[in-house]
Amino acid sequence: DAKTTQPTSMDCAEGRAANLPCNHSTISGNEYVYWYRQIHSQGPQYIIHGLKNNETNEMASLIITEDRKSSTLILPHATLRDTAVYYCIVRASYNTDKLIFGTGTRLQVFP
Amino acid sequence: DTGVSQNPRHKITKRGQNVTFRCDPISEHNRLYWYRQTLGQGPEFLTYFQNEAQLEKSRLLSDRFSAERPKGSFSTLEIQRTEQGDSAMYLCASSLVPRGVGETQYFGPGTRLLVL
Numbered sequence: 547d548a549k550t551t552q553p554t555s556m557d558c559a560e561g562r563a564a565n566l567p568c569n570h571s572t573i574s575g576n577e578y579v580y581w582y583r584q585i586h587s588q589g590p591q592y593i594i595h596g597l598k599n600n601e602t603n604e605m606a607s608l609i610i611t612e613d614r615k616s617s618t619l620i621l622p623h624a625t626l627r628d629t630a631v632y633y634c635i636v637r638a639s640y641n642t643d644k645l646i647f648g649t650g651t652r653l654q655v656f657p
Numbered sequence: 658d659t660g661v662s663q664n665p666r667h668k669i670t671k672r673g674q675n676v677t678f679r680c681d682p683i684s685e686h687n688r689l690y691w692y693r694q695t696l697g698q699g700p701e702f703l704t705y706f707q708n709e710a711q712l713e714k715s716r717l718l719s720d721r722f723s724a725e726r727p728k729g730s731f732s733t734l735e736i737q738r739t740e741q742g743d744s745a746m747y748l749c750a751s752s753l754v755p756r757g758v759g760e761t762q763y764f765g766p767g768t769r770l771l772v773l
Contacts, residue, residue, distance in 0.1 A: 580761075589661075589748050589764035590700065633699055643688060643752065644713065645762060647699025 549573065549636045555652040558628075564621040566651050568634030571615045578637045579610060580645070581619045583630040590633065590647075593619065624655045659683060661765035663749050669771045670739055677735045678768045682751030689732050690762060691724055692748040693717065700748050706732060707754070739772045746770075 551569045558564040570579060578597050582590040594601055594608045596617070601608045607620040621628055633650040637643070662681045670676050682689045687708050692700035703722070704714045708729035718724075721739075726732040736743055746769050750762040 582764075587767075587769075589750075589766050592761050592763060595761065631699075643754065643760075643762065644690070644702040644705065644715075645692075645700070645750075646702070649697070649699055 549646065550634045550648055552632070552634050552648060552651045554649070555654070557654050557656060558621075558624045560626060560655055560657050561623055564624040564628065564653060564655070566619040566621075566632050566634075566653065567616065568619070569616045570634070570636050573614050573636050579608065579614075579617050580635045580637060581606070581608065582633045582635065582645075582647075583628075584633070584650070585627075585630045593632075624653075626655050626657065629653060629655045661749055661751050661763055663747075663765040663768050665768060666766060667769050667771075669773065671773050672741060673738055675735065675737045676739055676770065677733050678747055678749075678770075679731060679733050680749030680751075680765060681731045682749070683753075683763060686751035686753045686763075687729070688752045688754050688762075689726055690750040690752075691732070691734050692750065694746040694748060694767070695744075703734075736770075739770075741772045744770055744772045
């Protein structure tokens, strides 16, 4: 079972920041938080990952709470092309890389 | 394009037929994964390879499914005697793992299978 919980769906106006929350209250100390997204009928696309510190790349920012029990993915200026299902994943155990996906958050960006 | 590629992109077959899918990982990636995704669900892990060795198989991978990665480069996933329940998107991903510590998996576009 997925170790994360996410809202089923969210809306965001184009040009505004999209803040996608994720709860992972049972995360272990050596487990990373990964974010992927999947645009309709395509394979999942890697966005960002982090352990404890906040991370930023050209696509998004990841804010992880100090207790690591939750995180937020931020798309600073959402566009229509950001409409997708966003998956928050806690990496499985140290010795295996299989990703356990939940059902994700369906983000709809509207004009 | 140097990403993960999968062929075919779409496959329609009749129940009982065998199908084979191919995945070409990113060059020099030593790990290769197969996932399956049904409508409205997130991808589910099937199996993965470290070079040519198949290291883990999910209980989802019934006896009708077999995966190979003979030379540690491309991989094939074969489904024998297909059933309508096998209809799904089959996703391949690859990663570069230095010494057992996980790295980022990059996914291909998937092969969509429809069993009639």
